[in-house]
């Protein structure tokens with residue numbers, strides 16, 4: 101069984117002829133993608149990655165993971181954005197949000213270089229005390245400030261603790277095959293390196309060594325992940341909207357956008373999905389948010405956020421629609437026992453599975469929100485496992501590309517991200533930014 105789109109709750113929001121009307125545009129977007137004739141067409145490596153990946157490197161990833169498992173208590177994964185979110189999403193979804201606290205025979209994994217907070221850095225540094233540490237530094241450009249700064253700190257820690265020679269064997273660099281400071285440094289120091297292919301952009305890179313090495317270290321079956329993605333690649337290859345739920349999803353979100361919705365809320369009922377939400381937000385936010393266009397991708401985890409954001413969704417500004425990820429089977433269910441005293445009044449749930457309670461909460465919420473004027477569509481995912489994760493990643497990546505072409509933007513660049521960086525460099529006095537510095541400081545007063 102594969103991931104499916106259920107649109108039954110959209111009926112009062114989108115007419116059938118609206119889907120018909122957008123169909124030719126979806127077909128055109130499909131052709132643009134498959135013929136590689138659209139904007140950003142030098143970043144389409146992810147489309148064939150699930151089948152067409154470097155087998156030799158894949159084996160090296162597994163070998164490196166085994167070595168890390170054998171000589172490391174704590175792996176630091178250094179990266180930001182597309183060089184961070186996918187690995188963490190996989191770890192939390194497929195192992196646990198509490199992975200580091202589990203009894204396990206794989207190393208703890210901490211993520212650093214995803215902020216510039218000294219407090220965060222100091223906390224992780226303290227966690228390294230008395231433990232065998234290895235580092236996976238991940239940066240496609242090899243020049244991003246946040247991970248570069250963290251790497252400087254942890255490289256020094258490893259070199260002081262183990263000496264240069266042993267430190268070398270504990271550092272794994274995932275970066276561009278030829279360019280960037282990180283590549284140069286790795287070659288000079290002799291670190292083992294893994295490649296982010298030229299034609300795979302950061303936010304589309306989770307199925308490369310970027311995501312696969314941390315996953316393999318955590319004991320996640322990366323063959324099954326790639327198998328799931330390959331299945332999606334086959335299932336989602338047809339241009340016909342009616343036979344392709346991924347395209348249908350892209351079509352509906354664009355229809356809703358054109359009808360005035362500004363926000364897409366990705367909804368899950370699994371706390372372990374929280375970082376998948378974050379991965380999704382970068383994927384769609386950086387792909388579509390440009391040229392003064394695009395849906396703002398937001399997320400909630402229910403029922404948790406029904407007790408914080410539920411009021412707004414039910415009755416606040418009617419600016420959003422919801423895409424509910426319905427994970428249909430729990431990995432391990434929980435059975436609610438009967439209590440003869442029934443002091444808590446919960447005996448109506450006696451002999452019930454918690455998954456059923458969660459499911460009824462979802463159904464009740466969808467009906468309430470729909471009634472409240474919020475369009476809902478549901479992505480039905482059979483369960484949580486490696487195969488479904490790989491499938492979901494490919495599904496969202498392809499939906500994002502098609503959706504971006506429907507929106508007439510380049511889904512593969514992110515020019516706007518540079519603005520804050522330039523200002524930050526100027527304010528910090530980076531050589532070459534002298535002119536901007538005075539200008540910005542005057543503005544800050």
Ligand SMILES: O=P(O)(O)OC[C@H]1O[C@H](O)[C@H](O)[C@@H](O)[C@@H]1O
Nearest residue numbers: 181182183239240241244302517
């Ligand atoms: O992998 P890196 O080159 O270090 O990039 C990490 C991230 O930072 C950038 O600023 C981009 O906006 C992201 O798309 C990218 O994923």
